[in-house]
Amino acid sequence: MSAAATDTTGSADSAASRTAPVVLRADDVSVEYDGERPTRAVRGVSFRLHRGEVLGIAGESGCGKSTLAYAITRMLRAPARMTGGGVVFRGSDGVETDIAALDDAGLREFRWNRLSMVFQSAMNALNPVTTVGRQFDDIFRAHLPGAPKEERARRTRELLEMVGIDADRAGSYPHELSGGMRQRVVIAMALALEPGVVIMDEPTTALDVVVQREILDEIERLREQLGFSVVFITHDLNLLLEISDRLAVMYAGRIVEYAPAEHLGGAAAHPYTQGLLRSFPDLTGERRELRGIPGSPPDLREDLTGCAFADRCPDAFEPCRSVQPRLLAVPDRPGQWTAACHLHDPAFRAPGTSEPDPPGGRPEAVDGSAPSEGSTT
Ligand SMILES: Nc1ncnc2c1ncn2[C@@H]1O[C@H](COP(=O)(O)OP(=O)(O)OP(=O)(O)O)[C@@H](O)[C@H]1O
Ligand code: SF4
Ligand SMILES: [Mg+2]
Numbered sequence: 001m002s003a004a005a006t007d008t009t010g011s012a013d014s015a016a017s018r019t020a021p022v023v024l025r026a027d028d029v030s031v032e033y034d035g036e037r038p039t040r041a042v043r044g045v046s047f048r049l050h051r052g053e054v055l056g057i058a059g060e061s062g063c064g065k066s067t068l069a070y071a072i073t074r075m076l077r078a079p080a081r082m083t084g085g086g087v088v089f090r091g092s093d094g095v096e097t098d099i100a101a102l103d104d105a106g107l108r109e110f111r112w113n114r115l116s117m118v119f120q121s122a123m124n125a126l127n128p129v130t131t132v133g134r135q136f137d138d139i140f141r142a143h144l145p146g147a148p149k150e151e152r153a154r155r156t157r158e159l160l161e162m163v164g165i166d167a168d169r170a171g172s173y174p175h176e177l178s179g180g181m182r183q184r185v186v187i188a189m190a191l192a193l194e195p196g197v198v199i200m201d202e203p204t205t206a207l208d209v210v211v212q213r214e215i216l217d218e219i220e221r222l223r224e225q226l227g228f229s230v231v232f233i234t235h236d237l238n239l240l241l242e243i244s245d246r247l248a249v250m251y252a253g254r255i256v257e258y259a260p261a262e263h264l265g266g267a268a269a270h271p272y273t274q275g276l277l278r279s280f281p282d283l284t285g286e287r288r289e290l291r292g293i294p295g296s297p298p299d300l301r302e303d304l305t306g307c308a309f310a311d312r313c314p315d316a317f318e319p320c321r322s323v324q325p326r327l328l329a330v331p332d333r334p335g336q337w338t339a340a341c342h343l344h345d346p347a348f349r350a351p352g353t354s355e356p357d358p359p360g361g362r363p364e365a366v367d368g369s370a371p372s373e374g375s376t377t
Helices: 015-019 065-072 104-113 132-143 149-162 167-171 179-190 209-226 237-243 261-267 271-279
Strands: 022-033 039-050 054-058 080-090 096-098 115-118 197-201 229-233 246-251 254-260
Touching: 022 065, 022 229, 039 065, 039 080, 039 229, 039 254, 054 065, 054 237, 065 080, 065 197, 065 229, 104 115, 104 132, 115 179, 132 149, 132 167, 132 179, 149 167, 149 179, 179 197, 179 209, 209 237, 237 246, 237 261, 237 271, 246 261, 246 271, 254 261, 254 271
Parallel strands: 054 229, 054 246, 115 197, 197 229
Antiparallel strands: 022 039, 022 080, 080 096, 246 254
């Protein structure tokens, strides 16, 4: 079995991943929203984030992206509940922190200092009745209790200027700033204590394309300057292709493809990724007809038998409705590249091909277990 085939994360190659240590590791994370019929929003997600890397997470609305982000940062609130898996952060000193094991004080210290998050619609989460400077000061007073007032004010001005906002704006209230400025303030706050990892959930989606572009450039510049790693979440796959080192595509709570971003655009292995790529305009390439993916994602309160994408998949064939595909290494792709699709599983003969099943039956899945008939996700 190749190294790629034994990697349970399905992690893909990139310059960063080949050389840099892992800073954040998610193993088999599962989350449910309790209810009469629980919603299984995240179903066994694993990934590795390397130092200085941008990991993009893409997928349609409702596929579990934000729920995964909340699980990673241990910010899930009832009725959400992590039902399996774990998340480990590794500091620059090499010390590992099991996020699930932190007590309240440990968690307060950990957030902002080690790992911070820019929430979906975060710009609307600023406190409307307090000046921007005061909100920075609250962070410093909570996390750097010994820092003198002048030092806190200096740092606030520095952070505002770092994201391209005039330092005098520290005296402004959020409603006195544009949406783009508010979003920059939120990003500056996330970077205030120089964390190793920043999770950004749709940080630019509410902004017009010009401001979005400016902020993305700003994030990239800051990342190079400060060296933090990013998990960047959005439904916009083309945007992620541009800014990510590696990319995970989620569908119905699971990662269905995990690949180096620089190659994914032209060589997506999973029919869902291919459909997503056809759904967005290619900003740099030739004009082409945009085609969305017909149908809608499954109800995550249901037990999903076989491949969750089968009802919408133009390539579905015999085993798809009964056997759950596992993330397996995709042959003939650069770097480490995995997809959860029977088309790439040598155990199943793709329609129109005459290749027999390999001797000895199905190969092992990447986690070492063979997929079973009728298995559910
Ligand atoms: N509080 C809640 N109670 C019950 N179900 C929820 C709750 N919040 C989210 N869900 C369900 O969990 C699933 C994943 O939601 P999530 O918000 O993580 O998706 P998402 O990928 O971030 O979507 P979007 O792109 O719209 O932000 C969805 O099916 C959603 O309906
Ligand atoms: S496993 Fe089957 S239904 Fe699922 S994406 Fe692959 S071909 Fe389509
Ligand atoms: Mg979301």
